[in-house]
Amino acid sequence: MSLATDRGKLQPADKPTLYKQIRIDIERRILTGEWPPGHRIPFEHELMLRYGCSRMTVSKALSELAQADLIERRRKAGSFVRRPTFLSAVLKIADIRAEINALGRSYGYELIQCSRRTANAADRARLGAGKTGKVIAIACRHSADGVPFAIEDRLIDLDAVPEAAAADFAAEPPGSWLLHHVPWTEAEHSISAIVADEQAAAALDIAIGAPCLVIDRHTWRSARPLTAVRLLYPGESHKLIARFKGGLEG
Amino acid sequence: MSLATDRGKLQPADKPTLYKQIRIDIERRILTGEWPPGHRIPFEHELMLRYGCSRMTVSKALSELAQADLIERRRKAGSFVRRPTFLSAVLKIADIRAEINALGRSYGYELIQCSRRTANAADRARLGAGKTGKVIAIACRHSADGVPFAIEDRLIDLDAVPEAAAADFAAEPPGSWLLHHVPWTEAEHSISAIVADEQAAAALDIAIGAPCLVIDRHTWRSARPLTAVRLLYPGESHKLIARFKGGLEG
DNA sequence: CACGATTTTATGTATAGACATATAGATACG
DNA sequence: CGTATCTATATGTCTATACATAAAATCGTG
Incomplete structure (x- = not known):
């Protein structure tokens, strides 16, 4: 039982690292509807300028969002907000x-x-x-x-x-x-x-x-x-x- | 509708990249029970030797497994197979x-x-x-x-x-x-x-x-x-x- | 205009290196 | 013996760079 961390509980409020900040920032825009389904989110190149970091860092944030099915990434075309998906x-x-x-x-x-x-x-x-x-x-x-x-x-x-x-x-x-x-x-x-x-x-x-x-x-x-x-x-x-x-x- | 890719269907059998191979390999050992819950999976250092790649690559594989809740990573201690989790x-x-x-x-x-x-x-x-x-x-x-x-x-x-x-x-x-x-x-x-x-x-x-x-x-x-x-x-x-x-x- | 070939470009993967950080385990101390 | 401190170490984050790859956009040709 000790291994099951029961995520929902107390978040230790870990220091928000840069890539997490980026991920949370984009996630917020998606969930609030500011960036609706189908919206193309800024290119990695633009994001690295906006957040002042390397491409690998924004890429890591985008990869996690893709793994969570919040965005879809397409070569050459960019990354797009997915329409509401079935979470289960x-x-x-x-x-x-x-x-x-x-x-x-x-x-x-x-x-x-x-x-x-x-x-x-x-x-x-x-x-x-x-x-x-x-x-x-x-x-x-x-x-x-x-x-x-x-x-x-x-x-x-x-x-x-x-x-x-x-x-x-x-x-x-x-x-x-x-x-x-x-x-x-x-x-x-x-x-x-x-x-x-x-x-x-x-x-x-x-x-x-x-x-x-x-x-x-x-x-x-x-x-x-x-x-x-x-x-x-x-x-x-x-x-x-x-x-x-x-x-x-x- | 076009954006919803309906994953379960036909996987384009994309070329298995190295980090994906590592992820799938470890995933297999976990799901078959070869590495049971609580088992400490090899350190990143050992995995990079085993697969002949850099630490970033094995780290990417492990990060995805952690995001999917199959393993739990703890600094200094290593990465451990989680007990079967509720997927939903x-x-x-x-x-x-x-x-x-x-x-x-x-x-x-x-x-x-x-x-x-x-x-x-x-x-x-x-x-x-x-x-x-x-x-x-x-x-x-x-x-x-x-x-x-x-x-x-x-x-x-x-x-x-x-x-x-x-x-x-x-x-x-x-x-x-x-x-x-x-x-x-x-x-x-x-x-x-x-x-x-x-x-x-x-x-x-x-x-x-x-x-x-x-x-x-x-x-x-x-x-x-x-x-x-x-x-x-x-x-x-x-x-x-x-x-x-x-x-x-x- | 239709259609195939070429170019351009954004993402995908991988590297080596650097430093940060948490913590298990060892050590020292009261 | 319990506790505080130190140290070694595995993971966490980030960079700069490189090349691969898929696909949109463009160009060229019939």
Whole structure:
């Protein structure tokens, strides 16, 4: 046990070395959205001027960012901010469309309800922080080969994600849209099982009392709540699969 | 979408550079168990002799292994193989004892059944590969503050994990034992919901027909099946929580 | 214009050397 | 015997340089 250092705990506040400062600086710009996905970050040559160090030093910082999948480096072209990546295979359940496509089934999507409103007490409680601004509330249904696959009930903080105001959630599922447009830094999943009530049973076309899998997910960027979603899957018929692979690739 | 390279797919079989060869070589020894957790890997000085290169080159290989949490580097002491780490927070559900302790509740464990046998057809199907050797079958119950928390039904491949023969699963839950003694490279989780039948209801002290969360997990080392486990949690009362955090630390 | 060849350029890998820093182990001391 | 100090040493960071490599950009030619 002594070897497992349990990183999250107390950082000894080690003296920030130059390459770490560079890495943290760039990381910050990416995570705050200052450098959005696709943005080309300065060339190593420019960075060594900016930070007054050798190319090897900025290269080390960039290499670590690349290993962490925050940037993608391409010879001759430069280094680019990656779009928000799945930090773990589990999160693929975040994109139901991709999940269904991966199963080789045809994806269907149906927007049930989408409204914009000033956050009420329940919205604020659900999103976490003391938001008083506007939110978007979305209800929709995903289907595979025409059969109900999951129903989704989502809340998006419009102040944290103003771009969402312009998105067309009738054309694109909110999960996909968010995943491809909004970088996030933390997510929390809560998984549980319930039995279907009348409403859920009707929406999913299953029997009342049938088991359902529930996934509640909250997503933040730098501790600021972005969205909260509840997904309801028919329980026995469907299994969520997550794969993990150790080690390194390449 | 174009930026997301979907790593798992086709590796362009890039020319293995020296530092990558070193990294892969060391990684292999760790994952095969040749260098077990706690083992001190050769000093940089020895490695540069072994591979005939400069210290910067071996250092780069070791740095990447450290970033991937496969080794831990300590000044003056050397670099050490880390014990199997959680590759993702989700996997903390792999260690129910740790999960319950994290909740601040007292952990209880009860071995219901533990038997060794030659793998039958059902065992082989469950573990995957065409195993014909011996397996250990375990049934046990975990409780928190004296209340049933989950029941576990596990199969361990004794040929792949011969050390398990000497383990005392009456004293230590098999999940904890495996996590701390056996390195793995791949795991697959399958999550679903069912309603409790008579047997499950009795074991978990819930009503027949109550929702239950089911987690099936399979674990491999280098494509060789190690163990298969099914966990049954009471559904509404309990929630599995997983957290993800982007970026890098330090 | 289309298309292949050439050039340019940013990253990728590797080197030798230098100094910093933490710390395990040895040593000295009370 | 316990503790403070010293020392040796393995890792941590950084530099300046060199050449390799992939791919974008340009050029040349039919």
